Amino acid sequence: MEKRWSIKEHSDTDIEAELSAYENIGPILGKLLVQRDVRSIEEARTFFNSSLDDLFDPFLMKGMEEAVDRIVEAIKNQENILIYGDYDVDGTTSVALVYSFLREIHSSIDFYIPDRYDEGYGISYKGIDLAAEKSVTLIVALDCGIKAVDKVEYARNKGVEFIICDHHTPGDYLPDAVACLDPKRPDCGYPEKNLSGCGVGFKMLQGFCEKEGINKEKLYQYLDLVVVSIASDIVPIIGENRILADMGLRKLNEDPGTGLKSIIRVSGMQGRELTISDIIFKIGPRINAAGRIESGKDAVQLLVSNDENQAYGMSRTINACNETRKDLDRNITKEALNLLQSDKPGNGRKTTVLFQPEWHKGVIGIVASRLTESYYRPTVVLTASKGMVTGSARSVDGYDLYHAIEACQDLLENFGGHTYAAGLTLKPENIGAFIERFENVVSETIRPDQMIPQIEVDAEISLSEITSGFFKNLKRFRPYGPGNLKPVFVTHNVYDFGTSKVVGKEKEHLKLEMIESTSPTIVKGIAFGKGHLLKQIKESQPFDICYTIEESVYDDHLPLQLMVKDIKFSE
Incomplete structure (x- = not known):
């Protein structure tokens, strides 16, 4: 699939010169x-x-005073507190954080994770009923609840109060809770609008520490949970999130909690520096797999464990769930791609919506991501669940999927999410109408350039500028993530040094050794999936490359290598 290279323009040369x-x-x-x-x-x-x-x-967060005061009151009166959260990584790390911290000072505390298949996303009536039966008077809801107006009222009528800690977009009305902590509230002036759900929980505990005069080091020991939530929920790693992610990564690398240490062990990542990518592709999926295949409660039990042997046993179980998840993901994605073989982008449709009632609910979000990568269109994958149809949606770069789904809300029973990912529930009889409405809304609002994969390029440089000193300073931009992606560079008119070759089982990848006409410096790189371009490169034809810069583990003579994202032959 052809990609656009979009080179960022200079925005303020005077400030650039000062910062240089x-x-x-x-x-x-x-x-x-x-x-x-x-x-x-x-x-x-x-x-x-x-x-x-x-x-x-x-x-500075709206409702913080009320939330902290209510927790202080509940602890003073020895009330039963329930920590309630979603079953994904952000939800389970949120629950593990708040539960682990508060159990050290309050014994009448428990946690609850709803069953993905029996209760669905967010606060459930079943969870409220169980809380009332156990004489719980305060529920702290994390990573969910900002739209649960009816359920919070139902709980209040049963004598159960709520504190909501969420980061999703609110509806027209807020629940009648003790406090609704959500930086996305229109009336909330908190400076960091893009906290993860776990981040909102962290801020609540930070406020509690300040109010009660508790040493914040007791809270900071859980920053490894916060960075796992930030990375896994793909929130921007800028501003306050950058601080939390950076300090959390240090904790994860130097002294992770018992549960996370066991996940690192079963993931085979012991003994090396962990990055945001390791969380996204190794740690996060294993935590997620518990809620997708078995129960998110298992993930929390692991994350709050202080027993190394117990934690290792639980992590092995969760690792097995992840293997099952990968098999389901692989098989359903293959089936979905087969269904779409005749549905090429040339048919004029701007969206992909697939419904198969037998598909496993726990992996349809992953499948939606795979289809978006393959067809590069806003995508919704639907499956049957307890008489209803539930779905996960994923977007393309720059397109606000949430608002497109919001325009279909009269056809939906429930929906929620972010710009690039959302979930929805609808009745089976509304599937056809939803497919057409969603297509019409996207067709009217998406720009043609948003339908073509784009590589954002930070700067144009020459190969000779890639020195060890340059790379040393470049590493200071870590941790990378949305809002601070790994810098991408472009170099024009490079040549094969004569030693480039194809590698890989199917000879599908290019191992490059390149030079410029203006410098004798040899720079090596790897271009995955570009093996078919070797013949043109060998013809001494100049070409342009866009790439990121990495450390080379295997070559002391050439300590840096380029991860080549795309190649275009010079005009």
């Missing part, structure tokens, strides 16, 4: 700082030197 002088990072990296909304030397210092002292005051 900061610790001699140079003009290219000065430009990268400006692209990440760094506008001063002081902001550069904060960007490069994360400090928990730079976290925002939690009481």
